Amino acid sequence: MGVTGYTGAETVQCLARHRNARITSLSVRSEEPVKYPSVYPAMGKVVDLECSKINIDDISDKCDVVFLALPHTVSMEYAGTLVERGKKVIDLSADYRLPADVYEKWFGTAHIDKAHLSRAVYGLPELNRDKIRGASFVANPGCYPTSVALALLPIAGILAAKGVEPIIDSKSGTTGAGKKNQANLMFSEVQDNFRCYKANDHQHIPEIESVLSCAAGRDLKVHFTPHLLPIRRGIMSTIYIPHAGFPPAEELHKMYSEKYAKEPFVRVSPPGEFPEIAHVANTNFCDIGIKVARGLIIIVSVLDNLLKGASGQAVENMNIMCGFDEKEGLV
Ligand SMILES: NC(=O)c1ccc[n+]([C@@H]2O[C@H](COP(=O)([O-])OP(=O)(O)OC[C@H]3O[C@@H](n4cnc5c(N)ncnc54)[C@H](OP(=O)(O)O)[C@@H]3O)[C@@H](O)[C@H]2O)c1
Numbered sequence: 001m002g003v004t005g006y007t008g009a010e011t012v013q014c015l016a017r018h019r020n021a022r023i024t025s026l027s028v029r030s031e032e033p034v035k036y037p038s039v040y041p042a043m044g045k046v047v048d049l050e051c052s053k054i055n056i057d058d059i060s061d062k063c064d065v066v067f068l069a070l071p072h073t074v075s076m077e078y079a080g081t082l083v084e085r086g087k088k089v090i091d092l093s094a095d096y097r098l099p100a101d102v103y104e105k106w107f108g109t110a111h112i113d114k115a116h117l118s119r120a121v122y123g124l125p126e127l128n129r130d131k132i133r134g135a136s137f138v139a140n141p142g143c144y145p146t147s148v149a150l151a152l153l154p155i156a157g158i159l160a161a162k163g164v165e166p167i168i169d170s171k172s173g174t175t176g177a178g179k180k181n182q183a184n185l186m187f188s189e190v191q192d193n194f195r196c197y198k199a200n201d202h203q204h205i206p207e208i209e210s211v212l213s214c215a216a217g218r219d220l221k222v223h224f225t226p227h228l229l230p231i232r233r234g235i236m237s238t239i240y241i242p243h244a245g246f247p248p249a250e251e252l253h254k255m256y257s258e259k260y261a262k263e264p265f266v267r268v269s270p271p272g273e274f275p276e277i278a279h280v281a282n283t284n285f286c287d288i289g290i291k292v293a294r295g296l297i298i299i300v301s302v303l304d305n306l307l308k309g310a311s312g313q314a315v316e317n318m319n320i321m322c323g324f325d326e327k328e329g330l331v
Pocket of ligand 1: 004028069070074178179180
């Protein structure tokens with residue numbers, strides 16, 4: 001659902017090359033049926049299905065797994081019904097990632113499907129793989145939260161125990177904002193420019209704090225400021241933490257390497273080296289580098305916001321839920 005948007009299109013691409021999946025329904029908002037290649041010409045002769053207006057009865061008849069690549073507030077109009085009908089549902093929006101009161105505070109809107117909130121498993125495989133395996137409803141993580149959570153999971157317990165609040169400086173390409181017609185996202189506003197927005201006031205803060213607190217087993221606070229990069233896809237999060245009271249650099253690097261040694265989509269850079277967005281663009285990888293310098297731990301995490309930050313992780317979640325190879329459709 002929502003296949004005219006960026007994450008919808010990326011999900012379609014992943015599923016089109018997936019050996020265990022067959023795309024049976026593409027839903028859009030508009031009344032006019034349209035062949036998918038006329039929306040995304042790159043999909044000509046790959047996915048020639050007709051897209052039709054969202055119809056839950058039709059989707060329920062045709063699909064075992066449903067991806068909701070819809071804006072927040074729209075997903076919660078449909079997700080509950082699909083869950084009740086026994087579908088496996090993966091929601092890419094923020095509608096089921098937070099408790100209702102926190103969601104309502106940060107998103108400034110009422111939650112209209114509180115009944116299904118507790119059914120949704122937070123879909124970060126590196127934290128919740130076992131829960132995802134048995135789930136029929138997954139709240140797919142946000143792009144910034146995925147980049148930050150993976151960068152801090154190995155030391156979340158130490159951060160929480162010491163009450164240290166990391167400072168997170170994140171940068172995202174423009175597709176992170178979706179396919180919106182908005183003046184500040186126009187080419188001439190973004191190209192040759194670089195700006196921060198929602199400084200320490202972004203709606204992804206409670207999600208970052210919630211996933212890290214869950215990993216640490218106690219409350220953890222962060223400071224988070226995002227920036228808009230003049231590129232199409234990719235996120236870099238640079239995180240600063242005072243080194244005092246943490247293990248030495250070598251041991252920290254070992255903790256990261258061991259934590260992610262068996263993870264199919266997280267790569268730890270050699271000691272002291274930092275990954276770049278170009279290393280992960282168009283892949284489902286999150287690359288992490290860690291260095292200690294002049295009293296600070298500096299962690300850099302990069303991923304593709306449309307893949308590990310959205311659709312790639314959604315397909316990864318489907319693979320886990322359905323018992324497929326976790327990497328199918330993604331490498
Ligand atoms: N972009 C990212 O990097 C990213 C990363 C992680 C999570 N997410 C989340 O994933 C979701 C989709 O993001 P996106 O970037 O793909 O957004 P997008 O490019 O703006 O696409 C949104 C899709 O939803 C449809 N839609 C909008 N309002 C609707 C309504 N009232 N009823 C039915 N359909 C409606 C749009 O249809 P029209 O074409 O008709 O407008 C479009 O197909 C969002 O919740 C976003 O927060 C995005």
